[in-house]
Amino acid sequence: MSLTNTRIIQRLTEKFGEQVTAFSEPYGMLTFEAPKEQNLKVLNFLYDDEELKFRFLTDLQAVHYPDDKGRELAVVYHLHNLVDNVRIRFKVFTDVNTPDVYTATGLFSGANWMERETYDFYGVNFVGHPNLKRILNVDEMDYFPMRKEFPLEDQSRIDKDDEMFGRG
Amino acid sequence: MGRPVSYNVNLKPLEKDISIANMPEGHQGEGFFATKLSDVVGLARKNSIWPLPFATSCCGIEFMATMGSHYDLARFGSERVGFSPRQCDLLMVMGTIAKKMGPIVKQVYLQMAEPRWVMAVGACASSGGIFDTYSVLQGIDQVVPVDVYVPGCPPRPEAIIDGVMRIQDLIGKESLRRRNGERYQQLLESYGIQ
Numbered sequence: 001m002s003l004t005n006t007r008i009i010q011r012l013t014e015k016f017g018e019q020v021t022a023f024s025e026p027y028g029m030l031t032f033e034a035p036k037e038q039n040l041k042v043l044n045f046l047y048d049d050e051e052l053k054f055r056f057l058t059d060l061q062a063v064h065y066p067d068d069k070g071r072e073l074a075v076v077y078h079l080h081n082l083v084d085n086v087r088i089r090f091k092v093f094t095d096v097n098t099p100d101v102y103t104a105t106g107l108f109s110g111a112n113w114m115e116r117e118t119y120d121f122y123g124v125n126f127v128g129h130p131n132l133k134r135i136l137n138v139d140e141m142d143y144f145p146m147r148k149e150f151p152l153e154d155q156s157r158i159d160k161d162d163e164m165f166g167r168g
Numbered sequence: 169m170g171r172p173v174s175y176n177v178n179l180k181p182l183e184k185d186i187s188i189a190n191m192p193e194g195h196q197g198e199g200f201f202a203t204k205l206s207d208v209v210g211l212a213r214k215n216s217i218w219p220l221p222f223a224t225s226c227c228g229i230e231f232m233a234t235m236g237s238h239y240d241l242a243r244f245g246s247e248r249v250g251f252s253p254r255q256c257d258l259l260m261v262m263g264t265i266a267k268k269m270g271p272i273v274k275q276v277y278l279q280m281a282e283p284r285w286v287m288a289v290g291a292c293a294s295s296g297g298i299f300d301t302y303s304v305l306q307g308i309d310q311v312v313p314v315d316v317y318v319p320g321c322p323p324r325p326e327a328i329i330d331g332v333m334r335i336q337d338l339i340g341k342e343s344l345r346r347r348n349g350e351r352y353q354q355l356l357e358s359y360g361i362q
Binding site: 150 | 302303
């Protein structure tokens with residue numbers, strides 16, 4: 001019998017009880033969250049469990065919700081069970097002032113660059129990452145550009161004449 | 169003939185089978201011709217520009233059309249595209265330059281030998297274009313001095329040829345002492361070069 005979302009939820013609640021929450025299935029893809037301290041335990045369980053076998057990290061990124069105080073940054077893991085061809089989405093939330101999340105590089109080598117990218121754009125500090133530095137942006141950049149605290153336009157600009165852009 | 173663009177609606181008949189650059193002003197008599205050295209050097213330089221294409225996006229595709237047989241930049245003596253900055257005279261920056269690419273453009277410029285010229289082709293290289301954002305350099309004139317800007321997004325090959333012809337005018341009229349002048353040194357110093 002192939003793996004169903006109901007069965008995954010059952011296995012997770014058996015193991016973690018009340019700690020895994022917010023189960024939903026947008027477009028049929030199981031999504032849930034856990035406290036950020038538990039992220040490695042949950043990922044390890046999903047990886048090692050003989051039935052679940054989520055052994056491929058498809059993607060890892062962050063989302064910024066500036067209005068959600070205390071849990072502004074979401075780190076999202078997309079996992080894939082290649083045997084049963086089932087995908088799930090796993091989220092942990094963190095305060096934007098203390099964006100420390102344990103690194104998944106010990107479990108998935110592919111998480112290395114994805115976590116660097118997430119750090120680069122959102123400033124999530126992956127604790128234990130072997131080489132956490134900017135990957136895409138210039139090294140001199142002193143902000144995290146994808147956070148929703150910046151206007152779309154670069155404010156340090158002096159070269160474009162406002163009158164030419166209809167905002168004089 | 170007569171495609172609906174402003175560049176080639178006027179039919180221009182072929183004047184001669186072979187075009188030869190005009191002789192500079194000077195005195196001539198039987199067996200001699202005297203003129204200014206700067207005119208001769210300018211004439212030689214402007215009709216043998218070696219371009220260095222620095223193509224990062226769609227403007228580079230237009231440049232490929234410009235180099236092709238239909239538009240044929242070889243008519244201006246610029247068919248020899250060099251891919252070593254050491255050999256080239258004209259840096260043609262075509263396309264969006266991300267901030268991370270900025271130091272590389274500057275390094276390529278520094279590797280070119282004097283005299284050197286720079287052409288910013290297209291809106292992105294000239295001003296950042298539509299990419300009004302944190303990751304894109306807002307015009308290459310923030311890192312290197314630019315001689316000619318070609319507008320367009322992307323510019324048609326005719327516009328690129330027009331830019332090359334303006335570069336030719338600049339080269340032909342340039343004083344031999346310009347590159348040693350104080351003003352030129354100040355220009356370079358304002359970009360932190362030397």
